[in-house]
């Protein structure tokens with residue numbers, strides 16, 4: 001079932017996106033801008049680590065769901081076992097509409113609807129498959145948009161998961177503990193550090209979203225750490 | 236124990252769990268008992284959280300007459316054709332697995348001295364702590380010419396389900412160029428943007444199916460929630476179709492005649508083809524029967540939602556009078572969690588964390604044009620007090636409005652999962 005579905009999807013993917021990828025010559029610099037949308041979850045370039053999503057160095061040619069140290073969704077592992085390899089075509093298809101290409105993967109991203117964005121993103125990611133030390137990254141980081149100003153001590157706080165569970169009542173009105181994510185992203189199983197950084201970015205109003213800015217705005221450093229501990233442990 | 240037989244039939248899992256658990260207290264008095272009346276946004280959440288977090292240490296019974304709860308939230312979208320009625324119906328099927336005894340019956344009275352709740356089907360249920368979340372009832376005689384006997388000719392559709400479908404059918408049956416009227420309620424009422432989201436949804440339907448139809452709203456208020464956003468949206472999407480008559484223009488002087496299908500606003504009689512009367516509201520009847528109300532609502536302590544009248548009786552959601560929070564499903568759900576934490580602490584000695592509340596209300600104005608308003612709150616000695624808030628801006632781009640609508644769809648999935656498991 002999954003196999004057939006996957007290959008059908010891939011085939012359609014090849015047909016619709018092949019032309020685009022082949023004709024369009026992507027601009028890695030523009031791709032770096034597009035990648036800002038991915039940065040909340042993915043790292044790429046020198047020293048890139050797994051975060052909410054896996055690191056993306058050497059992506060091209062890799063079999064899906066096979067990096068050490070990252071906990072993939074069942075759907076992604078199965079896709080890899082069924083033979084999905086990341087190429088121009090498959091990456092383009094996946095990022096266009098992640099939910100359609102691999103239903104139930106962890107990637108809660110709406111998708112890049114514009115062909116230009118996809119082509120440029122591919123060109124950017126390609127630079128890290130040829131040479132993970134690519135320098136373009138630094139240019140992008142120069143205009144920082146999201147990183148909050150955080151003390152190392154705040155990042156190091158160890159939260160009380162029981163308190164986090166109580167506080168999480170407020171989150172669960174919108175974010176589903178089942179990991180479902182229609183319209184509102186899943187926050188289950190995030191690395192604590194990413195969770196803490198994301199919440200402080202909202203608290204400091206560096207990440208835009210009025211509801212999240214308000215919710216994070218009233219949480220103390222300890223409370224954010226507690227929530228991070230709770231959601232990290234949740235499966 | 237004077238437990239109703241049905242209580243045990245409906246809750247095999249919970250009953251067997253309670254048999255195997257060690258008795259916390261001496262003979263004749265087993266586990267502490269919480270009874271929740273009303274399985275809506277406040278009650279279902281409270282029952283589920285107490286059962287879940289006490290891990291079997293507390294006996295939780297939920298009394299709710301209906302087997303399918305139709306959410307009022309998103310019921311306007313049913314009228315607009317964005318949802319079907321089945322998609323807003325939820326069963327209590329997963330509650331028992333969550334450790335809640337569900338009794339499908341009406342609570343007909345509360346004996347606060349004996350600490351029991353009487354059931355319409357006979358018998359009564361004892362409690363140590365009682366949580367009432369019965370939603371709203373209408374104030375008798377609030378709109379001249381309207382009472383519950385005329386609710387089918389002029390539906391309120393302010394309790395979702397058959398009333399929602401009835402109103403929708405009446406709008407669909409309007410003749411071309413006909414008139415839809417709404418009589419809006421005075422403050423305070425459930426879901427402050429609700430009537431105006433509804434007008435938007437009616438207008439959406441009419442624009443596509445009956446474009447020469449008219450909408451008039453008689454409103455006893457001079458202004459309403461998200462006023463600027465709705466006015467802007469109505470002008471953009473439904474130019475000229477909607478005539479809002481506020482109190483400054485006589486909207487507070489209104490009567491209806493359900494037989495003749497007329498609405499009289501400030502002396503002027505209008506023949507209408509469909510009429511939605513949303514009367515003034517008060518706490519659900521059982522809160523009045525329990526004698527924990529003052530006037531129309533039940534005053535509560537912000538710290539834990541216990542009533543001012545009785546420390547062992549709590550009131551959640553629309554029925555409560557708590558301070559700054561609007562009467563919404565989001566608010567009721569938020570209050571339920573604070574209450575659940577406090578009740579569990581009082582009965583089992585578990586840690587009680589500080590009360591924090593929040594609310595966000597999304598409204599849909601037209602396809603992919605969503606707006607929202609929200610705030611966070613804390614408990615003070617006098618009330619639940621607003622700390623911080625936000626509201627969508629007029630003139631926002633289409634992408635943002637679409638994202639806001641999509642977010643509301645996510646919220647709906649989230650809160651209903653949080654209520655019913």
Ligand SMILES: Cc1cc2nc3c(=O)[nH]c(=O)nc-3n(C[C@H](O)[C@H](O)[C@H](O)COP(=O)(O)OP(=O)(O)OC[C@H]3O[C@@H](n4cnc5c(N)ncnc54)[C@H](O)[C@@H]3O)c2cc1C
Nearest residue numbers: 273275276277307308342369370426552553563564565567
């Ligand atoms: C058109 C409309 C749109 C809305 N949109 C939104 C929205 O977008 N967002 C939002 O947050 N809120 C919205 N609301 C408001 C929301 O529906 C209510 O605020 C919320 O349901 C209140 O929760 P509650 O627990 O107080 O009452 P309810 O959810 O009404 O639950 C009360 C329950 O108690 C039961 N009951 C009553 N009496 C008894 C008794 N004697 N014995 C046993 N059971 C009893 C009833 O059967 C009912 O199931 C909307 C409301 C309307 C009408």
